[in-house]
Amino acid sequence: MLGVAGIVALFAFTGDPSGPERVPSGLAPAFDLPTTDGRSVSLADYRGENVLLYFNEGVGCDACFYQMVELEENSDALERLGVSVIPIAVNRMEDVQRQLADFGLRIPWAVDESKEVSAAYGVLGTGMHAGLPGHSFVLIDGSGKILWDEAYPSMFVKTRDLLEAMGPSLS
Numbered sequence: 001m002l003g004v005a006g007i008v009a010l011f012a013f014t015g016d017p018s019g020p021e022r023v024p025s026g027l028a029p030a031f032d033l034p035t036t037d038g039r040s041v042s043l044a045d046y047r048g049e050n051v052l053l054y055f056n057e058g059v060g061c062d063a064c065f066y067q068m069v070e071l072e073e074n075s076d077a078l079e080r081l082g083v084s085v086i087p088i089a090v091n092r093m094e095d096v097q098r099q100l101a102d103f104g105l106r107i108p109w110a111v112d113e114s115k116e117v118s119a120a121y122g123v124l125g126t127g128m129h130a131g132l133p134g135h136s137f138v139l140i141d142g143s144g145k146i147l148w149d150e151a152y153p154s155m156f157v158k159t160r161d162l163l164e165a166m167g168p169s170l171s
Helices: 004-014 062-073 075-080 093-103 116-120 159-170
Strands: 032-034 040-042 050-055 083-089 136-140 146-151
Touching: 050 062, 062 075, 062 083, 062 093, 062 159, 075 083, 075 159, 136 159, 146 159
Parallel strands: 050 083
Antiparallel strands: 032 040, 050 136, 136 146
C-alpha cells in the first residue's frame, strides 16, 4: 500500500495520466499576451525564429522562478542555438512583476490571466495543480510548427539537460 509520500513520489515521476491532452505536434496555437514590461508578445513576433515557451505555475512557485534564473544565466547557449525564451505565467500582472523583481529577473514574462493560451497548449494540470500549468516547455520553429514539448513534474531542469532534450529537434 502506497503512503502519501509514495503517491506524491509516483506523481512526481510519472505525471497525471488522466491529465489534459498535450499539443505534441502540428502548428502552434497563435497568441497575443501582455508582458510584464508593459508591452505585448505574440507568436507572430517570432516568425522566422525558434521560440521556447516556458509555461509554469508562476507566483508562489519559487522553483518556477529559479528555472528562469537558470535560463537567463545560460542565455548564451540558447542564443547559439537561435532560441528565444518566452516565460508564461497565469497570475495577476502585478504579482508576476513583484516576483520578477524579487528574483532579479530581466526577461519580460507573458501573462495569461485568462489561462486561454495555457489551455490551448494543453499545459493546465500537467504539474501539481489541476488549474495551473505544469513546468512545461514547448519549442516552436520559425514557421510556427511545434518541434518538441515536455512537462517536467520535478519543477526544475538544468539548462544543459533541457538543451540536450530539445537538441535533436533543432537539427
